[in-house]
Amino acid sequence: MNPENELSSNNPSPRAGSWPLWEVFIRSRQGLDHKHAGSLHAADARMAIENARDVYTRRMEGVSIWVVESRHLHASDPDEAGALYDPANDKIYRHPTFYVLPDELKNM
């Protein structure tokens, strides 16, 4: 399941002949991660990259593009968000601010 465009239910199958959906990731500058920018339809990977260039980098927003066909993306289930992420909430001892230390202590 891809995070943006594939709904577990309620998703009509695309009509025969229509191009598959691709997710676009863009690196805005050397040294930064690729970040999800959006999605588009294209017949193949090369066309997806060309279209992504035209659609998402018209104003110097990117120096590198990744595309992946949406059906190849897998995402966690939002209904499991509680079980997955809540346990982190009560482990504040993982943060440096949890530890009470005197103000005189410098450089730590």
Next chain:
Amino acid sequence: MGGKMYLWLQTHCLAMNDSLSIQEPEKGFQDRIDREIRIEPRDWMPDAYRRMLIRQISQHAHSEIVGMLPEGNWITRAPSLRRKVTLIAKVQDEAGHGLYLYAAAETLGISRDEMIDQLHTGKAKYSSIFNYPTLTWADIGVIGWLVDGAAIMNQVPLCRSSYGPYSRAMVRICKEESFHQRQGFEILLTLSRGSAAQKRMCQDAINRWWWPSIMMFGPSDDASPHTGQSMRWKIKRFTNDELRQRFVNVCAEQVKILGMTLPDPDLVWNEQTGQYDFGPIDWEEFRNVINGNGPCNRERMAARVRAHEEGAWVREAATAHELRLQNKRISSVKENSEKS
């Protein structure tokens, strides 16, 4: 209790609140909206929320796409190379806006083909403004100033819309829109400082586009039944009349810089309200244009359908090409495995 501990308790309790929402999805949903937590595609949402968004986002996408037609009309006749590259860039931006929005609507479970079908069969509406003709070069200036200006007024609050993919698309769009409005105003400024004929052309275009532009905000609040629910769900943040009033206030000042006037004898500054009063809108005209009887409705749809049909062979060829490549890859894998 230290501030940090309090913060922790607060987020922790909110998380427990979330698990309540499994029993009462509608209540949990509204609760998240009220807490300004964005809704994402695979989250639970009421069907009516999904339908309202699909309608609004797809209509918005259609408007961007149809909106390319009246302006594209002037690309070959732009008065200078500078104006020509600008206009091409603007029209290309609008195509991009349509695409961002179609993609946002697709996250709600409607396919691109279905939306295109709805547009071409007249089932889906698009902004009434694009059914007016662009008669002179000044119209391109006025579209940038007033039509993109009204769009910006509408779109800026939508950047905080409760549905994540919609608000993200709007952020991208708003970044691009400001050049659209500025290039339009620059065209008008040049005309307003030109010959008597150019000044007349400028005023004439303002006269023809003013009323249709303020109709872009949609029916008045008392005739707009979905506004209440849309605001509760924080899809919309302001009513049609609120946004329209702001737009009138802004334009009534900007037009002075052009040395032109807005075609409304009732337009007057109101000391009490601190706003501009303006004359009655011809809603009869609005309904007519929305229902397909504006000056260019048929022409616009015919152009859209023709473009779609004439592009069919390109789409088919690209699909066939990709299939052939796939088959080649498969047979070469087979060959290799037979050899070994």
